[in-house]
Structure formats: structure tokens, C-alpha cells
Amino acid sequence: xxxxxxxxxxxxxxxxxxxxxxxxxxxxxxxxxxxxxxxxxxxxxxxxxxxxxxxxxxxxxxxxxxxxxxxxxxxxxxxxxxxxxxxxxxxxxxxxxxxxxxxxxxxxxxxxxxxxxxxxxxxxxxxxxxxxxxxxxxxxxxxxxxxx
Numbered sequence: 001x002x003x004x005x006x007x008x009x010x011x012x013x014x015x016x017x018x019x020x021x022x023x024x025x026x027x028x029x030x031x032x033x034x035x036x037x038x039x040x041x042x043x044x045x046x047x048x049x050x051x052x053x054x055x056x057x058x059x060x061x062x063x064x065x066x067x068x069x070x071x072x073x074x075x076x077x078x079x080x081x082x083x084x085x086x087x088x089x090x091x092x093x094x095x096x097x098x099x100x101x102x103x104x105x106x107x108x109x110x111x112x113x114x115x116x117x118x119x120x121x122x123x124x125x126x127x128x129x130x131x132x133x134x135x136x137x138x139x140x141x142x143x144x145x146x147x148x
Contacts, residue, residue, distance in 0.1 A: 052077030064130035
């Protein structure tokens with residue numbers, strides 16, 4: 001997925017090398033083993049096509065001083081699945097699962113130009129708490145308290 005050039009513009013990344021993709025895979029698996037949560041794979045039901053991944057992680061990124069957490073919700077989908085409701089459905093399911101097990105504030109870090117992801121985060125109950133200037137451009141930090 002990280003070689004999908006339709007995905008990389010917001011992140012201003014080059015496609016991942018095979019080695020970097022393997023390291024990312026190991027990070028994702030290790031997250032489940034160490035933290036008890038992580039990213040879920042999203043698969044299209046009718047074709048079994050890999051759509052992307054959605055879930056929660058601790059990426060240890062700078063979220064500024066207003067996020068109040070280091071737990072982040074994340075969604076990364078292949079470009080051919082953008083705008084089809086997959087991110088919304090999967091993020092809502094992941095959020096429900098996470099909040100049934102953990103009662104903590106969560107955040108997300110989104111490229112300021114990625115208006116679709118900002119809209120999704122807003123629909124999920126996240127509110128902007130900060131803006132950060134990063135080497136990849138301006139980013140919006142959004143945070144959310146769990147629903148009790």
C-alpha cells in the first residue's frame with residue numbers, strides 16, 4: 001500500500017522500500033503483542049481485496065502540548081478505496097472496539113491539506129486542539145475523549 005502513489009501525496013513520502021515495509025509490518029504486529037491494541041486490516045467483503053488498515057497505535061510522534069495523549073487513531077487506505085465509506089465504517093468499528101476496552105483520550109495527526117481525513121475525524125468526534133509545523137508541512141492535531 002505504501003507504494004500506492006495515490007496515497008503518498010498527503011504524507012509527502014516516497015514509496016516504502018521492501019525493508020521499510022517489513023519494518024512497518026513488524027511494528028504493527030508488535031503493537032498488538034505489547035500494547036494489546038493496534039491496526040486492523042480492512043478487506044472488501046465481496047472481493048477479499050486488501051483495502052488498508054485502521055485502528056489505534058502509539059507512534060511516539062510529537063502531538064504538541066494540547067493532545068493530552070499519545071494514543072492515536074489511524075487510517076490508511078489504498079487510493080482506489082477512497083471516498084467509498086470504508087474509512088468511516090472501519091474507523092467507527094475500531095473506535096467502538098477500542099473504547100470498549102480502554103477508557104482514554106485519543107488523538108490523530110492529519111496533514112492540514114488532507115481535508116477528507118479532517119472531515120472523517122470530525123465525524124468520529126475529534127476536535128482540533130493544535131496545529132504543528134512539521135518537516136512534511138502543517139499538520140492538524142485533533143483529540144477526543146472516550147464516550148462513557
